[in-house]
């Protein structure tokens with residue numbers, strides 16, 4: 001995916017250089033392109049400090065134990081990583097801790113456009129709000145509680161990494177929590 005993003009940076013984002021990578025969390029499907037990207041462009045990779053040991057390979061998403069080795073991804077060098085400032089404003093994106101899917105999962109809200117970058121806090125299915133993928137979610141109850149952020153912030157659009165955008169997610173959130181099925 002780095003090839004197509006590199007092209008977007010040269011065209012669509014011309015004049016707006018990439019200065020930082022903000023991660024919602026460090027699962028393998030969210031970091032894959034960063035090895036090549038950070039070789040070409042020296043930008044820090046920023047994630048909640050809880051996620052950093054997973055990214056350096058010191059902790060495993062499978063066992064969640066401290067001191068367990070993460071063999072899911074090649075480790076990132078510590079000097080490429082920066083802890084997220086939870087009181088920070090990253091170019092208009094405000095970080096909100098939303099633990100549950102992973103221990104240090106973060107969503108980013110852009111109040112000006114009312115867009116929530118939700119990562120894996122939810123999934124989207126043809127515009128419908130769905131729970132995160134059960135198999136890869138550390139604590140589903142906690143993740144669903146974190147999902148209440150859509151009631152608090154009332155985003156117009158909630159962008160889910162898998163697989164798309166949900167309009168006015170707050171209108172669907174209560175029913176999602178009541179649904180006791182896994183998916």
Ligand SMILES: [Zn+2]
Pocket residue numbers: 025027101120136
């Ligand atoms: Zn994930």
